[in-house]
Amino acid sequence: MFDLTGKTALITGASGGIGGEIARVLHGAGATVGLSGTRTEPLEALAAELGERAHVLPCNLSDFAAVDALPKQAIEAMGSLDILVNNAGITRDNLFMRMSDDEWQSVIDVNLTATFKLCKGVLRGMMKARWGRIVNISSVVGATGNPGQGNYAAAKAGVIGMSKSLAYEVASRGITVNAVAPGFIATAMTDKLNDDQKSAIMGQIPAGRMGDPAEIAAAVLYLAAPEAGYVTGTTLHVNGGMAML
Amino acid sequence: MSDVANRVKKIVVEHLGVEESKVVDNASFIDDLGADSLDTVELVMAFEEEFGIEIPDDAAETIQTFGDAVGFISNANA
Numbered sequence: 179m180f181d182l183t184g185k186t187a188l189i190t191g192a193s194g195g196i197g198g199e200i201a202r203v204l205h206g207a208g209a210t211v212g213l214s215g216t217r218t219e220p221l222e223a224l225a226a227e228l229g230e231r232a233h234v235l236p237c238n239l240s241d242f243a244a245v246d247a248l249p250k251q252a253i254e255a256m257g258s259l260d261i262l263v264n265n266a267g268i269t270r271d272n273l274f275m276r277m278s279d280d281e282w283q284s285v286i287d288v289n290l291t292a293t294f295k296l297c298k299g300v301l302r303g304m305m306k307a308r309w310g311r312i313v314n315i316s317s318v319v320g321a322t323g324n325p326g327q328g329n330y331a332a333a334k335a336g337v338i339g340m341s342k343s344l345a346y347e348v349a350s351r352g353i354t355v356n357a358v359a360p361g362f363i364a365t366a367m368t369d370k371l372n373d374d375q376k377s378a379i380m381g382q383i384p385a386g387r388m389g390d391p392a393e394i395a396a397a398v399l400y401l402a403a404p405e406a407g408y409v410t411g412t413t414l415h416v417n418g419g420m421a422m423l
Numbered sequence: 424m425s426d427v428a429n430r431v432k433k434i435v436v437e438h439l440g441v442e443e444s445k446v447v448d449n450a451s452f453i454d455d456l457g458a459d460s461l462d463t464v465e466l467v468m469a470f471e472e473e474f475g476i477e478i479p480d481d482a483a484e485t486i487q488t489f490g491d492a493v494g495f496i497s498n499a500n501a
Binding site for chain 1: 461464465468
């Protein structure tokens with residue numbers, strides 16, 4: 179239903195479970211995709227799987243000089259940049275009373291500041307084109323909070339406020355800025371949880387199961403599509419009913 | 424009028440959709456020519472491309488009028 183033929187998309191964190199699936203789905207809709215991530219190997223593997231219209235653009239998002247260079251590299255590789263998906267994120271969980279400044283800062287740097295810098299870096303081309311889509315991946319914990327994740331929740335809530343502010347500024351230029359807030363999604367990150375942790379999580383999810391990366395990718399595809407041109411500044415919660423916001 | 428001024432005027436007229444006669448030296452983009460703050464950012468972007476120059480953010484903030492723009496670009500090109 180959603181056609182992205184001729185569009186170009188940069189996806190950060192494309193080496194991860196959710197980011198990889200977002201890349202597959204946007205590519206499947208016809209987009210040319212730039213796959214960014216810290217680890218080159220899984221990006222190369224994904225590019226090989228996708229075949230044509232896939233470019234590997236490694237970037238360490240904690241290296242701000244590299245972050246500043248990424249939009250330009252993406253445009254050089256793909257010719258333009260119509261869609262930005264800020265999906266990459268890290269966790270450094272700790273109880274608030276034990277959280278070090280470094281644990282706080284590194285999560286803010288990658289999850290919030292790098293997102294800001296990439297949004298800023300892609301705006302010029304989008305403003306000129308009078309078309310653009312920015313989809314920032316937040317998290318349910320940005321809205322609800324989560325013990326042990328003061329840093330992560332702050333960054334993810336920050337992403338929502340930032341997205342709304344930017345959405346105001348560029349709405350008149352045909353650029354939409356939205357967030358997707360996943361709940362618990364089955365990825366390598368959640369595989370590490372033990373059975374007790376998993377059953378405790380399930381008890382909070384009305385749907386009674388974890389989400390699939392494809393269910394996040396579908397939300398991103400919708401927000402990236404021409405059909406979503408009147409949707410901006412919103413947060414699409416994809417969480418099995420865990421938090422009805 | 425200089426070549427720079429003519430090229431700047433063309434960009435301003437096209438971008439803001441104003442009459443050429445209103446684009447005078449002391450015409451403020453925001454107060455007189457109806458630009459919003461984002462328009463001024465886009466004008467600076469357009470000047471950068473037209474003249475192949477970089478206008479840093481702090482310099483861009485000083486470009487309030489048509490005359491400011493012409494003056495800045497003439498100096499940058501000199």
